[in-house]
Amino acid sequence: MFDTPLFASPGVLALGALTGLIFGFLLQKGRVTRFDVIVGQFLLRDFTVLKVMLTAIVVGGTGVWAMHQLGWVSLHVKGAALLANGLGGAIFGVGMATLGYCPGTGVAAIGDGARDAWFGLLGMLFGAAVYAEAYPWLNERILKVGDLGKLTLADAAHVSPWWFVAALAGIAVTVFALLERWEHRRIA
Amino acid sequence: MRNPLTMTRWSPYAVGAGIGVLSWATFGLMDKALGASTTMVRAAGMIEGTIAPDHVRENAYFAKYLVGSPGVEWQFALVVFLAIGALLAAKLGRSTRQPTVPDVWRARFGPSRALRFAGAFVGGVVMIFGARMAGGCTSGHGVSGGLQLAVSSWTFFGAMFVSGVAAAGLIYGLGAMGARKGA
Numbered sequence: 001m002f003d004t005p006l007f008a009s010p011g012v013l014a015l016g017a018l019t020g021l022i023f024g025f026l027l028q029k030g031r032v033t034r035f036d037v038i039v040g041q042f043l044l045r046d047f048t049v050l051k052v053m054l055t056a057i058v059v060g061g062t063g064v065w066a067m068h069q070l071g072w073v074s075l076h077v078k079g080a081a082l083l084a085n086g087l088g089g090a091i092f093g094v095g096m097a098t099l100g101y102c103p104g105t106g107v108a109a110i111g112d113g114a115r116d117a118w119f120g121l122l123g124m125l126f127g128a129a130v131y132a133e134a135y136p137w138l139n140e141r142i143l144k145v146g147d148l149g150k151l152t153l154a155d156a157a158h159v160s161p162w163w164f165v166a167a168l169a170g171i172a173v174t175v176f177a178l179l180e181r182w183e184h185r186r187i188a
Numbered sequence: 189m190r191n192p193l194t195m196t197r198w199s200p201y202a203v204g205a206g207i208g209v210l211s212w213a214t215f216g217l218m219d220k221a222l223g224a225s226t227t228m229v230r231a232a233g234m235i236e237g238t239i240a241p242d243h244v245r246e247n248a249y250f251a252k253y254l255v256g257s258p259g260v261e262w263q264f265a266l267v268v269f270l271a272i273g274a275l276l277a278a279k280l281g282r283s284t285r286q287p288t289v290p291d292v293w294r295a296r297f298g299p300s301r302a303l304r305f306a307g308a309f310v311g312g313v314v315m316i317f318g319a320r321m322a323g324g325c326t327s328g329h330g331v332s333g334g335l336q337l338a339v340s341s342w343t344f345f346g347a348m349f350v351s352g353v354a355a356a357g358l359i360y361g362l363g364a365m366g367a368r369k370g371a
Contacts, residue, residue: 001234001259002245008261015218016265022210023222023266024273029195029281030203033274035290042356043292044366048200053330055204060211061335067216076221078323078333080340088322089329089344093351095315097359099308100290102326103319104224106312107267111274113285115301116308123312124225128232130313131320135249138321153337164337176201 024108033112035100042097047179054172061165075152082146084138099123196281211335220262221336223328225319226253227267234259249320296360322347 007013030052031037040046067073096102099120101109106124109117154161192198207222214220233250236243244250253259277283287294289304297303319325322344324333330348333341357365 001230001237001254001257002241002251003256004258006234006259008258008265012262013260013265016220016262017269019210019214019218019220019222019262020266020269021273021276023207024270024275025277026198026203026206026210026273027270028274028277028283029198030200031197032203034286036286036292039290039292039356039360042352043360043364044353045364051200052204052207053326053334055201056207056211056331057334059205059208060331061208061337063208063212064215064335067212073215074219075336076215076332077336077338078329078340080338080343081323082339082343085322085329085340085343086347088318088320089347090351091318092315092322092325092344093318093348093353094355095311095313095318096326096348097311097352097355099311099315100293102224102330103228103316104222104267104270104325104327107224108270108274111271111276112278112283113275115288116304119305119308120312123309124228124316125232125235126309127313127316128228128320129236131317132229132233132247132249134317135247139248142321148339151339153339153342156339161337 023104024111027105027108028112032105033101033109033114035109035114035116038102038105039097039100042093047183051176051179054168054175058165058169058172061168065161065165077150077152080146080148080151081143082148084143084145087142095127193280194282196283207331208335211332218262221328221332222266223263223324223332224267224270225316225325225328227264228316229253229320230259230261230264292360292364295364318348 027033032049032052037046037048041049064073068075099106101117101120103124106117106120153164211222214222230253233244233254245255288301289299293304322329323340329341329344334345
């Protein structure tokens with residue numbers, strides 16, 4: 001924006017748009033653009049969010065780690081700062097339980113016809129501006145506490161990432177089987 | 189077999205697998221990871237920048253995303269098209285619009301639309317503040333960071349889930365916890 005054009009190149013924007021189009025389509029078909037589904041997850045009565053996210057992590061992780069080992073892709077690991085990750089996550093959970101959408105599903109919910117999601121979007125924009133003002137203060141006191149750099153669980157444990165991918169796949173299949181049994185019994 | 193595009197709802201496993209495969213494409217073809225919340229910073233900075241450009245340029249946080257890099261970039265286009273993709277999916281599936289005041293909210297706070305809109309606004313403020321402190325949201329940390337086994341992302345994910353469950357219990361009442369759908 002400053003010292004540069006406002007828009008990225010048309011090719012980059014087209015790829016982003018195509019990704020968003022598919023992502024938004026999937027989110028709506030998965031019903032995670034719905035308040036009842038998001039809040040239902042936190043109320044432990046609808047496990048759609050967990051099913052979608054765990055499946056995406058296992059399927060996505062399998063392909064991305066395979067491509068990474070072949071040297072085809074570089075990773076985009078965000079740096080760990082444990083206080084900021086944990087405290088920020090806790091604050092995020094409170095906001096998400098109140099709003100009923102997360103940032104991505106909130107924008108998708110607008111397309112899905114949710115009127116309240118427009119106010120959620122206004123809140124998100126306002127919140128981002130508030131955060132920018134708070135940033136110098138937070139950066140001094142919170143953001144650097146527990147800084148571990150761009151660490152993965154595999155690095156931390158000094159093992160192959162495939163152990164973690166396999167463990168996550170095993171956990172996912174077990175949890176899904178238990179959930180399906182529990183849901184089936186609840187309806188019966 | 190019915191055309192999947194016109195089905196109202198897909199299996200959450202199919203949707204999750206689809207998002208996983210989409211991640212292969214963003215990493216492999218675009219050298220990017222799915223995310224959403226950074227766009228809120230860029231959008232807020234661009235809006236604020238129309239009124240107070242010097243203030244935005246001098247703010248260390250806005251500067252990270254807006255000085256020397258375009259405001260409307262890959263993720264910005266992604267976020268705008270999230271709404272269009274969802275609109276397309278809803279139209280093709282003829283899915284019914286959700287009530288403006290959802291049942292769970294109504295049971296606790298009554299039928300006021302203004303109160304629901306105010307709640308959504310406040311929730312949005314709090315949520316994005318947390319996302320920016322943590323360095324990502326359910327997409328950037330949850331899906332993209334989770335699949336990369338990032339320590340930052342799994343810390344975020346755990347804290348977000350525990351806090352969300354506790355907050356939902358407080359906000360909507362413990363009686364709503366674990367209840368049957370629609371009960």
